[in-house]
Amino acid sequence: MNVLFISNHDKIPEEEVGFNHPLYQIDEFLKLGYNVTYIVPSFNHFNKTQRIYNENIYSINEKFKVVLIKSISYSGNISVKRFLSHFLFSVSVLKYVVKLKKIDIIFLALPSPFLDIVCVFLKKIFKAELYVDFRDLWPELFEVYLTGVLKIISWPFIKLLYLNRYITFKNASVITAVSNTYLKIAQRSNPNALSDVVYLGYDENLNHDKICQNNILGTLNIIYAGSLSHNYDVECLLSVIKIIDENYSEYDILFHVAGNGFYSENIQKHAVIHNKKLKFYGKLERESLNDLYSKCSVSLCIYDSKTLISFPAKIFELMFKKLPIINSLKGEVGELIENKRIGLNYSAGDIDSLLNQILIFYKNRNLLVEYKNNMNECKDYYSKENQYSKFSLLIKSKIK
Structure with missing residues (x-):
């Protein structure tokens, strides 16, 4: 089984800053004998720097490889440049993935604006299963913190984010969430998906x-x-x-x-x-x-x-x-x-x-x-x- 694990903001092996949640999830796929391709941006969201490697594709072991997609930098967590970075990353992911031969599972970390619809499209192209891990409330975040004219101007874009998220949940066969609150939101869009809460948890030994x-x-x-x-x-x-x-x-x-x-x-x-x-x-x-x-x-x-x-x-x-x-x-x-x-x-x-x-x-x-x-x-x-x-x-x- 070939798993495509995609995220626009997660850490990669050997990095200290960031949550280990995605790496623990990947580890569970590897324990089952699956092949995992982990696609992330070259830009590190946590420390706001570009990841520098000799190659954009490298293997952790024979069943696990990391693909770094070139992406532009940004400084503000809520900024036009961040959305531009995510959009260009989504386009580059699409260009890379359509060249692959076989994908059985597409695993997507949400929120992932633009990338969510790209993954729904890829699911249909490859006839793959879509797994979604729901971690944060993005459209809701903008509704709370944007004010005045900016909120009015952003209204169509916010509604588009809601629509894309709904379509993504609707096409998912497995949904996990980092809290029960988030899981209930996802289940309203797709009550038929296999779903459960997988809290971020804590590694005492680490x-x-x-x-x-x-x-x-x-x-x-x-x-x-x-x-x-x-x-x-x-x-x-x-x-x-x-x-x-x-x-x-x-x-x-x-x-x-x-x-x-x-x-x-x-x-x-x-x-x-x-x-x-x-x-x-x-x-x-x-x-x-x-x-x-x-x-x-x-x-x-x-x-x-x-x-x-x-x-x-x-x-x-x-x-x-x-x-x-x-x-x-x-x-x-x-x-x-x-x-x-x-x-x-x-x-x-x-x-x-x-x-x-x-x-x-x-x-x-x-x-x-x-x-x-x-x-x-x-x-x-x-x-x-x-x-x-x-x-x-x-x-x-x-x-x-």
Whole structure:
């Protein structure tokens, strides 16, 4: 069986930055004895650089090869140049694939504007099966963040993205999604496809985890590590830190923030003003970040109220490090945290709500111990081994 695995934004073997999700999926195909051709752009979406190799096609082993399609660079995640890059990549993929002799399965990572319709076309040409992995809400994203005249002008294009996604789901025989929320959207378009949720999961061995140690006595060390871009509830967090420094200075609470992005400069200023309550590290290497995690007691998942993120990979990392979570996400994550008692939820943008949850943990350290222990059950379910065995079973079910 020959599998064409296509993505316009994923990492490739040997790259450190990016999710391992596609490589784990490819590995399941390889375990079944399939031949996999992995097609990606020459441009690396994660670090915004061109991949430089002597050849655009190279073999990882006899059953797995990578094809780099020349593509143009872009800097903005929401930009005209990014869409141009995706469009040209889709055209180049079409030109490359039509020359191939035999394809049994086309595996497509969504969202992939333009490429989705190309894959539907290729499915019909090769009489292949189309498998889709649904990872993000792109048309919805533009509806939320575009405003004014730009939103009006973009309306026909947004509707085209919706239509293309619907057609792609309709033509898929297997659909996976990285959250149950996303899976339900896909199933509305094609309830007859074989489908299941395959969460991004977490590879504990790969990240050499250290479990947090400071659970009961002493300083309550609270960590936020991740992006500091617009769609995070950073302003609310900084307001809470200011209040704790000014009104609860006797409380032994220390915030640790690691990452980079739009709010970096503002956080740095607050770290100077409120130096007894906030430490800012910038972006840390994995080993240093793991060491910092191991010294903390509580973690933060702070998205703003507009976010469309359903189940971020960060949640799995925090569960595996057994760091009780203070979370702003509603839906699946909010329900998981409440039902499994692994943290506390607050309302995004609500300063009092976030402050109250932090003070609950500060005043009740035994609650931290309970929530930390409750994470053991979640760890097993969201492990890499469990999630990708589900993916393998789905493939085998299709063969039957």
